[in-house]
Amino acid sequence: MTANDPLLTYCLRLGDDALILGHRLSEWTSRAPFLEEDIALTNVALDFIGRARLFYQYAAELQGGDATEDTFAYTRDVRDFTNLLICELPRGDFAFTIARQFLYDSYALLFMQQLKASQDARLAAIGAKAEKESRYHVRRGREWMLRLGGGTEESHARLQQAMDDLWGYTDEIFEVDAVAAALIAEGVAVDPAGLREEWHATVSSVLAEATLRQPSPGWAVDGGRRGIHTDDLGFLLAELQFMQRAYPGLQW
Amino acid sequence: MTVSNLIPLLPAEELARRRRRAESQWPEIWSLLDAVMDPEIPVISLYELGVLQDVEVRDGVVVLTMTPTYIGCPALQIMEEDARAVLATAGYPVVEVNISLSPAWTTAWLTTAAREKLTRYGVAAPRERTDKVSCPQCGSSDVSVVSEFGSTACKALYRCGNCLEPFDLLKAI
Numbered sequence: 001m002t003a004n005d006p007l008l009t010y011c012l013r014l015g016d017d018a019l020i021l022g023h024r025l026s027e028w029t030s031r032a033p034f035l036e037e038d039i040a041l042t043n044v045a046l047d048f049i050g051r052a053r054l055f056y057q058y059a060a061e062l063q064g065g066d067a068t069e070d071t072f073a074y075t076r077d078v079r080d081f082t083n084l085l086i087c088e089l090p091r092g093d094f095a096f097t098i099a100r101q102f103l104y105d106s107y108a109l110l111f112m113q114q115l116k117a118s119q120d121a122r123l124a125a126i127g128a129k130a131e132k133e134s135r136y137h138v139r140r141g142r143e144w145m146l147r148l149g150g151g152t153e154e155s156h157a158r159l160q161q162a163m164d165d166l167w168g169y170t171d172e173i174f175e176v177d178a179v180a181a182a183l184i185a186e187g188v189a190v191d192p193a194g195l196r197e198e199w200h201a202t203v204s205s206v207l208a209e210a211t212l213r214q215p216s217p218g219w220a221v222d223g224g225r226r227g228i229h230t231d232d233l234g235f236l237l238a239e240l241q242f243m244q245r246a247y248p249g250l251q252w
Numbered sequence: 253m254t255v256s257n258l259i260p261l262l263p264a265e266e267l268a269r270r271r272r273r274a275e276s277q278w279p280e281i282w283s284l285l286d287a288v289m290d291p292e293i294p295v296i297s298l299y300e301l302g303v304l305q306d307v308e309v310r311d312g313v314v315v316l317t318m319t320p321t322y323i324g325c326p327a328l329q330i331m332e333e334d335a336r337a338v339l340a341t342a343g344y345p346v347v348e349v350n351i352s353l354s355p356a357w358t359t360a361w362l363t364t365a366a367r368e369k370l371t372r373y374g375v376a377a378p379r380e381r382t383d384k385v386s387c388p389q390c391g392s393s394d395v396s397v398v399s400e401f402g403s404t405a406c407k408a409l410y411r412c413g414n415c416l417e418p419f420d421l422l423k424a425i
Contacts (some may be wrong), residue, residue, distance in 0.1 A: 022266075036398055036399035036401075036409060037399070039399065039401055039402070039403070040399055040401035043401040043404070043405040044401070046322075046324035046326070046405055047322065047323055047324045047405060048324070049324055050322070050323030050324025051323055052322070053323075053324075054323060054353070055323075071377065096416055121354070122321075122353075124354070125353035125354035125356070126353060128353070128354060128355075128356040129320075129353055129356045129357075132320065132356065132358075132407075133323060133425075135425075136400060136423070136425075140400045140402070141253045144308070144399075149380060
């Protein structure tokens with residue numbers, strides 16, 4: 001699938017982030033530590049999958065032809081997905097899921113606040129809706145960070161481990177390549193580099209409040225936006241796409 | 253008593269929506285759709301909820317404009333089907349539904365009457381300006397949050413410290 005249109009490429013990136021992270025969250029359904037949390041994680045998953053649909057629907061209109069939102073979700077291979085690597089990492093334990101959500105949601109809130117000012121009316125409308133939901137996600141994530149960080153020795157250790165494991169994946173969030181740069185110049189895309197300082201300040205303050213140590217930078221990876229992924233994404237897609245691959249065009 | 257206690261202050265987009273209905277050429281269609289309730293809170297209509305944004309008829313086709321409460325809310329599809337069913341029964345078989353994201357839905361559009369219906373139904377109504385929550389059963393403000401998400405994305409789960417009953421809050425967004 002070629003995407004020569006920068007706006008289409010951009011929509012797919014945002015849609016892929018949302019779909020893949022939403023799928024990881026949905027894996028907790030019926031497996032969360034207790035009922036209320038099970039419902040909460042499932043609801044957050046639903047928010048992200050809803051977001052993915054909006055970006056893919058727009059992408060389908062930009063692409064034209066027979067493309068629908070499902071074309072992008074179900075018929076592309078690993079190398080065509082351009083989500084951030086942090087979104088595809090396996091769900092891990094509960095601390096890992098909470099740590100990832102907190103790091104990602106803190107960025108997503110700032111991102112959506114800016115996206116709602118996009119010159120592209122459709123992206124702006126999505127940003128305005130998603131911002132409201134992200135605000136809730138961040139609030140909930142912060143509470144869990146404090147509870148796990150200040151909880152037992154075990155919960156503290158697991159959350160610290162998760163932060164250390166995830167930290168190197170946060171660098172990629174703020175990268176700007178040529179596609180993004182062109183759209184940023186037109187006022188269509190959000191400049192993630194401009195969000196980094198505020199993101200860092202929010203995250204640092206919650207880490208301190210949760211009595212966690214800030215991971216020391218020393219390594220970073222990237223590749224997601226170019227279709228270079230971890231092994232894990234292939235397994236995720238194998239499950240996500242199974243029905244459409246086995247029975248193309250299947251309807252409920 | 254300040255003016256805002258006497259006259260509820262409305263967001264501009266909500267005022268525009270109410271005007272669209274008041275000045276509509278198709279008041280009977282709006283009225284028919286008053287029978288379509290939120291599938292999860294079946295005492296509030298799509299209009300009262302703020303989901304139904306506009307009604308038009310173009311070349312014999314009824315065109316409804318609806319806005320989702322939450323992006324991933326699966327109830328939107330049920331609402332759409334229910335609206336189509338009501339209109340089909342009333343002699344409007346051809347219905348087109350446009351989903352509009354902007355202006356983004358907010359609980360600030362809920363009327364006072366809708367908030368009272370919610371409370372009577374057992375769901376605490378949102379209070380956008382104060383964030384204060386009262387138990388819909390006994391009115392106590394001695395409440396605590398159990399979970400940020402209740403049975404649906406739009407609700408949070410609370411517990412009352414006075415009457416000890418659990419309840420849902422329609423979250424202010």
